Amino acid sequence: MTPGGYEYLRGMLHEKSGLALTGDKQYLIESRLIPVARRHGHAGLDELVRAARNPGSEALRADIVEAMTTNETFFFRDKTPFEHFDNLILPALLKARSNRRRLRIWCAAASTGQEPYSLAMMLDQNAHKLAGWNIEILATDISIEVLEKAKAGLYTQFEVQRGLPINYLMKYFKQVGDMWQIAPTIRQKVKFAPFNLLADYAALGSFDVVFCRNVLIYFDTETKRDVLARMAGSLAPDGYLLLGAAETMLGVSERFEGVAGYRGVHALKGQGDQAAAAPARQQPFQAEAGAGRLRAV
Amino acid sequence: MKSCLVVDDSAVIRKVARRILEDLDFTIEEAEDGKVALAKCRDSMPDAVLLDWNMPVMDGMQFLLALRKAEGGDKPKVVFCTTENDLDHIMKAIRSGANEYIMKPFDREIVEAKFQEVGLL
Ligand SMILES: C[S@@+](CC[C@H](N)C(=O)[O-])C[C@H]1O[C@@H](n2cnc3c(N)ncnc32)[C@H](O)[C@@H]1O
Numbered sequence: 001m002t003p004g005g006y007e008y009l010r011g012m013l014h015e016k017s018g019l020a021l022t023g024d025k026q027y028l029i030e031s032r033l034i035p036v037a038r039r040h041g042h043a044g045l046d047e048l049v050r051a052a053r054n055p056g057s058e059a060l061r062a063d064i065v066e067a068m069t070t071n072e073t074f075f076f077r078d079k080t081p082f083e084h085f086d087n088l089i090l091p092a093l094l095k096a097r098s099n100r101r102r103l104r105i106w107c108a109a110a111s112t113g114q115e116p117y118s119l120a121m122m123l124d125q126n127a128h129k130l131a132g133w134n135i136e137i138l139a140t141d142i143s144i145e146v147l148e149k150a151k152a153g154l155y156t157q158f159e160v161q162r163g164l165p166i167n168y169l170m171k172y173f174k175q176v177g178d179m180w181q182i183a184p185t186i187r188q189k190v191k192f193a194p195f196n197l198l199a200d201y202a203a204l205g206s207f208d209v210v211f212c213r214n215v216l217i218y219f220d221t222e223t224k225r226d227v228l229a230r231m232a233g234s235l236a237p238d239g240y241l242l243l244g245a246a247e248t249m250l251g252v253s254e255r256f257e258g259v260a261g262y263r264g265v266h267a268l269k270g271q272g273d274q275a276a277a278a279p280a281r282q283q284p285f286q287a288e289a290g291a292g293r294l295r296a297v
Numbered sequence: 298m299k300s301c302l303v304v305d306d307s308a309v310i311r312k313v314a315r316r317i318l319e320d321l322d323f324t325i326e327e328a329e330d331g332k333v334a335l336a337k338c339r340d341s342m343p344d345a346v347l348l349d350w351n352m353p354v355m356d357g358m359q360f361l362l363a364l365r366k367a368e369g370g371d372k373p374k375v376v377f378c379t380t381e382n383d384l385d386h387i388m389k390a391i392r393s394g395a396n397e398y399i400m401k402p403f404d405r406e407i408v409e410a411k412f413q414e415v416g417l418l
Contacts, residue, residue, distance in 0.1 A: 161399065
């Protein structure tokens, strides 16, 4: 590929999805985009770039953006965020919202659905506490392709064995050929929609919990800062934001602070009053936290 | 260090499982069928058993039922590891006292995830 072509793709990907390709990522571009070129009937990457530069090629550019996303995910990924959800976040919000009885959860980079479905299964485990509650899980991603897979809720044998306890498999999945499909009752709890994190969040409304895991790592500091600032605006004052295991707010946002004892869980700063009003943020619930909770079905 | 008994009539599978579990800091014993496995358990109960289903002499299910009746046999975490990959087999295994279930083919990540699930990692 010509240096000019590479620079064009780098700039275009950054502008459209926030993806920051640092250093020489020619190999990555080649392995991901040669199949796209083929699909669109182009002989090689230079032809693909030429076509993509055409102002009318919006669909082709979207295809390129999708092909460059990394969609790796699995059920109950890293486990502890889900335990924190169960032990800290849910009890605190059930208390704080006991009048309105409404919760809104956003999985902001949901990929093929394992993350929102893990939450939906956890909520189902808590059904006895949630009678009369209206709980919305909105799962979004920039990639249409992963959302289609997520909506179908069909997973390979390999996918259902990474992170999913066997009791959950028995309770919530059925076999379809050599695939496993998640139960309609769980699928109905999650609403999937395409959404670009670089877009305006205003129309989404306000959320009590945001899972934004393993997507900021692909962005540069500037983009991270922008996304987190706007996430702060989409979060209820006493809401929670969860980042991935390798992600930190350090040097990126001053709006949030980590919740002590609950790695990866962040709250908006200056919520001291709320924190006091929600004892779940303090010690007693921590004692309850344990690997066992997830397994009990 | 935790101990794991790998029960499978295939020497190749035992070797693959041994390599993965040794990397996860388990000491490994091997058995090629349920009968040999049961004798080893009576001798010394392991922390975990990775258990094939279809084996000559005594299969995995017969072994599991006998193990759970044996003295101290409630202690080991039993993780089935078998080509039987349908819900009926899975439910039967769990109801009979297995703790987790791996459907072959498996890899390092799956073994690690499942041993984490039973609380041994
Ligand atoms: C590695 S997956 C993370 C999945 C899940 N959150 C997890 O932690 O397992 C990252 C996802 O972010 C999506 N993504 C990348 N850039 C995005 C953007 N600008 N807007 C929305 N989603 C984006 C990708 O399509 C991909 O599915």
